[in-house]
Amino acid sequence: MSCNPGQSDKLNVHLVPHTHDDVGWLKTVDQYFYGARNNIQHAGVQYILDSVIQSLVQNPERRFIYVEMAFFWRWWNQQASEMQETVKELVNNGRLEFISGGWCMNDEAATHYNSIIDQHSLGFAFLKNTFGDCARPKIGWQIDPFGHSRELASLFAQMGxxxxxxxxxxxxDYKQRNKTKTMEMVWKASANLDRQSWLFTGVLPNGYNPxxxxxxxLFCDEQPIMDDPRLHDYNVPNKAVGFATNHIIMTMGSDFQYENSNEWxxxxxxxxxYVNEQQVNGSDVNVxxxxxxCYLYALNKAGHKWTSKxxxxxxxxxxPHGFWTGYFTSRAALKRFERHSNNILQAARQLNAYAAINNQANLFFLNExxxxxxxxxxxxxxxxxxxxDDYAMRLAYGIDxxxxxxxxxxxxxxxxxxxxxxxxPQFLCQYLNISECLPIENQERxxxxxxxxxxxxxxxxxxxPVTRDYTIRDPDGQVIMTNLLKIPKATYSIPGRKSFAEFELVFKTVLPALGFNTxxxxxxxxKESLLYKLVENNEISKNNxxxxxxxxxxxxxxxxGNLKQITNLDKSITVPMKQDFFYYEGLYLYYLAFIIFVNNRLFLAFPGNNTKSEFQASGAYIFRPQSEESYSVSDTxxxxCVKTENVQTAQIIHNSWVSQQITIHDGQxxxxxxxxxxxxxIKDSVGKEIIVRYDTDIKSNKKYYTDANGREILERVRDYRPTWNYTVAEPVSGNYYPINxxxxxxxxxxQLTILTDRSEGGGSIEDGSIEILIHRRTLYDDALGVGEPLNETAYGTGLVVRGRHWLIVENPDSSALFHRIGAQxxxxxxxxxxxxxxxxxxxxSENYYTTWSALNEVLPLNVHLLTFDLQEITADNVAKYLIRVEHYxxxxxxxxxxxxxxxxxxxxxxxxxxxxxVELTLGANLELxxxxxxxxxxVDGETSKRSPFKKCKFHLKTETNDFEF
Structure with missing residues (x-):
């Protein structure tokens, strides 16, 4: 790739033509690609790529970058071989450059590191197989996500x-960095990986707009450059802009632009x-x-010493009132479905690899x-x-x-x-989370x-879930001790549930590593006629x-029904605790101020239309409670309480739309x-942000700790930012962080640790307290583009969401074992x-194996198998696998x-x-x-030169080689 190095005595302005193509937002991914439903938003990605390639061919000086492989892959597969050869030549000459290279530009708050790696690997593999090493992405381009994760920077560094x-x-932060000229820095993205996680990072001067x-x-109102001095609207001198640094990057493009790339x-x-023409008149601007x-390469050669973060x-x-912390929880059901889908994908990859089915084609649908x-x-x-709905449909089809x-x-x-x-044939029951599995109802066996x-x-x-009582045999044929529990009414009456099962059989199992039991x-x-009596024989107490x-x-x-305390009997540690569900009232807006009464409480609806900070409403992006006060969902x-040998549970009903089960299991x-x-x-016409709050007497001293994308832990301090003087305008939402x-x-x-089953937002608003936002229903839009309130419905009513938290009371010195293993x-x-x-x-049992494990020996407890994927089986019957093993x-x-x-x-x-x-980079597209x-x-004189650092050593002896990594 050839780069214009600029001129040492000039202000070098690097113009970067680009388009930002959301892989679904206001329209579905298909609608965006084909240009359908332009009444919602005018956007057609296929036409952007058609147009850009033509423009690049016309002028060899032109450059363009592209990011979202989900779109480019579709476009590429529709092109004739002649066009494909043209594109390959543009790529080889560095005139069309792929940046980031993932299937999409991923979110950084609600994503798990496993899925981040997978979606980049999917894009990397397509680029490598299509264009070879010349197309290997070397730059992360996260221009639109709403906050940025240290873990993602670390992953990018490990991807090379x-x-x-x-x-x-x-x-x-932006104001401070702009003032001190620290918009670019070295991000030390891991406290554990040293310099191999360091990544040069820059904040773009115009967001991602020109x-x-x-x-x-087509969408722009600006006048074109009129270059004939004889014309009345000649305006070239007004386009010259000065900058204070020797190199500056200017993004030239925006959302779904370059459909008419010739105009651009x-x-x-x-x-x-015309700007460069003025150099003969003394101008020091070089565009x-x-x-x-190329821009990054120029900065690297400048010999500057950079601040770090x-x-x-x-x-x-x-x-001041626009904290993008609501999306940490928005669409809680979709967030859980995404996590469940990944669970299915990883298991399917492993089983495909061990059985050597070699069916990567079917796995592609869920991977994509x-x-x-x-x-x-x-x-x-x-x-x-x-x-x-379209995202969920694609996941469901991929799971099938x-x-x-x-x-x-x-x-x-x-x-x-x-x-x-x-x-x-085996089959999945996708609704086990609401105790429904229709195919097994009333079956004999x-x-x-x-x-x-x-x-x-x-x-x-x-x-x-069962409608009858069953005897259960383990893989050896031994009858298992089971407990029969009545399914709570709150579950039985969930809208859309079709099952007639009123009971659950619960039993304890020990599953082999990377293996199955039947x-x-x-x-x-x-006992079948005694079904209800069997349930009634459980030790049950009501309202005691x-x-x-x-x-x-x-x-x-x-x-x-109030939780009073939790005691760790192993360590004799007791934490007094109050736990309850509350709601914040999302700040709403009206064009005229008026008064409303709800339950004899007075509210003043603030006038406004989202045009000013103080009129910001709560919506899909923004979490903005109307006040710091939260309200219990119910006073009573x-x-x-139900106790059996395997499980003990407290079923607590707060009101008609809030309930919970607090459960402990034998030996856990x-x-x-x-x-x-x-x-x-929402009968009171007030949107509600539902939180669960755990209040303890732990003296947390304003500090709390959250994970980054499921991996490393970061310390948070209430009402504080490490790199600038923070102004407290929103005491609640300003202290919310992603909880992956x-x-x-x-x-x-x-130590009190709370594990979640999906990404959520939360924080510690008072010492000794943890609150987590778990469901949202807002009635107004927050005016950030989506154009509709976050008011999810299903089966003719508001959406019901179910989820889990695991609570761990431990000594801080030994807590990591429990929260690492528990989260996994x-x-x-x-x-x-x-x-x-x-x-x-x-x-x-005479015909089929009832137990099986893929392992010869169990791996250490601190080792996690992140990826086990069969890549291909060659003609000479050699299987190639992609394996990622981590010390976590x-x-x-x-x-x-x-x-x-x-x-x-x-x-x-x-x-x-x-x-x-062969040892590869994290993205599996380059040998390490x-x-x-x-x-x-x-600025401290430290260099980012990579030093060898490994917490896992892989040793392997073969007949011909002795490998150690």
Whole structure:
């Protein structure tokens, strides 16, 4: 790639032509690509790419960058070979450059690092297979996401990127950086990976838009450059702009621009010509076409020493009352569905690899749907409702295709070699979270297979909704002790639930690492008529004080259903606790001020239309409570405690639309809180932001801790920002941060950790307190583009959302083991598949394996298998796998589990011998030995030169080689 280096004695203005193409937002991804429904938004990506390629061919000086592979892949597959060859030539010459290279420009708050890696790997693989090494992305381009994650910067560095540019920074942060000329910095993006995580990062001067007066497209109102001095509107001198640095980047483009690229490029050609023409008259401005890579290279050669940063860029606000923290929780059901879909994908990849089904084509559908779902207007929840429905539809279709792989794989792994009859087809029950599995209702016999996608054996408590009582046999044929529980009314009456099952069978299992167990169900004819009596035999108390207790934890409630305290029996640590559901009233707007009465309380509706900071409304992006005060969803509640051998639960009903179950399981240290929220009551015409708050006596001293995309932990301090003097305008939303998997508060000897099953927003607004926003229903738009309130409905009423928190009370010195393992168990949950059978257990077990594990030996507890994916099987029957293994404890997090470990990758294979191994960058598109990154020097004299650092050592001996990584 050739770059214009600029001139040392001039202000070098790097013009970067680009288009920002949202992979769904106001329209679906298909509608954006084809240019459909332009009454919503005029945008047609296929025409942008058509037009840009033609313009690049016309003038060899022109450059263009493209980001979203979800669109480019579609366009590429529609092109004739002649056009494809033209594009390849443009790529090879550096005139068309792919930046970031992911399937989308992903959100940074609600995304898990596993999915971030996957969606970039999907785009990287397409680029490498299509264009070769010349197309390898080297720059991160996160110009539109609403806040920026330190973990994403670390991942980009590990992918081999040289730099990152983004467009949005908090208005106070931006002002300070602009004043001190620190818009560009070295981001030290990991406290654990040292310099291999450092990434040069720049905040773009105009967001991602062109400077005022420099928009030349179908949507623009600016006048074109009129270059004939004889004409009355000759305006070239007005376009010259001065900057204070030797190199400056200017983004020339915006949302879905360059559909008429000729208009853009023709005016930019003139701008370059006429501005540079003034150099003979003493002008020191030098303007030219460039790319982010060329700009970064010029900065690297400038010999400047850069400031550094170690925290992240959350939360983001664009004015004092505009904190973009609502989207941390918006569309809570979609956020959970995305997480569940990834769970299915990882299990399907593993089973496909071990069974050697070699069905990557079917896996692509879910991989691609998840790639799209990572977009910053997808999992973020900031899209229109019909677009959110489209994302969910794509995930559901992807799951159906991936399950074909799971079914074929399990069939092959289960069927004994000497038997020719495969097992009956497996099927998923997608509504087990609401205790529904229609195909097994009233069946005489069926099997349940539980596949554990982690590399460690795990205890699991299976819950199966039933209409009859069953005897359950384990893989060895032994009858399992089960408990029969009545399904709570709040679950039974969820809108859309079709099941007649009123009961759940609960039993304890121990699942093999990377393996499955099959459990055989047969109707218990003797007890079937006694179904209700069996349930009534459980120890039940209603509206009395009760205590749930197993071998490791105790939870105490009073007679009014209030949680009183949690005790860790292993460590004799007690945390007094109050837990309740509250709601904030989202700030709404009217064009005229008027008074409304709700439950005899007076509210003044603020006049406004979102045009000023003080009139900002709460919506899909913005969380802006009407005041700091929150209101309990109910003054009274009922409690029913049920105790069995396997499970003890407190069922608490707060009102007709808020309920929860607080549960402990036999031998487990976690306290599970399963909440059911909705339909949120809006009969009072007030939108509500539902939170769950856990209040303790822990002296947290304004500090709390949240994870970054499910990986490292960052310290937060209430009403404080590490890099500028923070002005407190929104005491609640200004202290909310993304919670991707966990949040905790602590003091020297006690720590309360809360694990989540999806991304949510929350914080510690008072010492000793954690609050998490779990569901939102707003009645007004926040005027940031989506154009509709966040008012989700289903089955003719407000959407019901169900989710889980796990509470852990521990000593801070040992808490990491529990929250790391616990979060992993939530994220990579066992996959439950069912099958209808007619044979007896004896016949079934003679024909099929009832237990299986892929491992020769269990891997250390601090090692996680992130990716196990069969890439291809060659003609000579050699299988190639992509494997990502990580040590996922941080430095000094645990005295034992933070230590380095040595593992033998051969342990991942029960069959076959590893004959060769190559270490790749994180994105799997470059051998690590070939990686060479730009080096940077900080103002402290530190260099970013990569130093070797590994917490996992991989040792592998083969017949011909001895590998150590």
């Amino acid at each position: 990127f040289d730099g990152l540019f983004f467009g949005r920074a908090d208005y106070e 400077p005022d007066g420099f928009c030349f497209d 490029f023709k005016n930019l050609d003139k701008l370059i010509h 030219f076409y460039s790319t982010p890579s 170690i925290d992240d860029f959350f939360p983001y606000a664009h004015h 749907a998840l790639g799209i779902a990572q977009h910053h207007d997808a999992v973020s929840g900031t899209e229109k409702q019909h677009v959110a 295709k991936a399950f074909e792989v799971i079914n074929a794989s399990l069939t092959k792994l289960m069927t004994k070699p000497e038997k020719s009859t495969p097992t009956a 069926f099997t349940l297979t539980l596949y554990n996608p982690t590399v460690h054996p795990r205890i699991h408590f299976a819950r199966v 459990y055989y169900f047969e109707v218990n004819a003797e 004080a009760c205590t749930l207790q197993n071998q490791r934890v105790r939870v105490d409630f009073d007679e009014s 509640r009922t409690i029913t 240290p976690f306290v599970e809180v399963e909440w059911t929220i909705g339909p949120i009551n 998997s966990r949040i905790y508060i602590k003091e020297p000897n006690r 168990q939530i994220y990579m949950a066992p996959i439950a598949t069912f099958s209808l059978v007619k044979s007896t257990f004896k016949d079934y 404890f941080e430095n000094n997090e645990d005295p034992d589990y933070s230590q380095p470990v040595i593992i033998d990758l051969q342990a991942l294979f029960t069959q076959g011998q590893i004959v060769d191994m 030995k070939d990686l060479s990154r730009l080096e940077w020097v900080t």
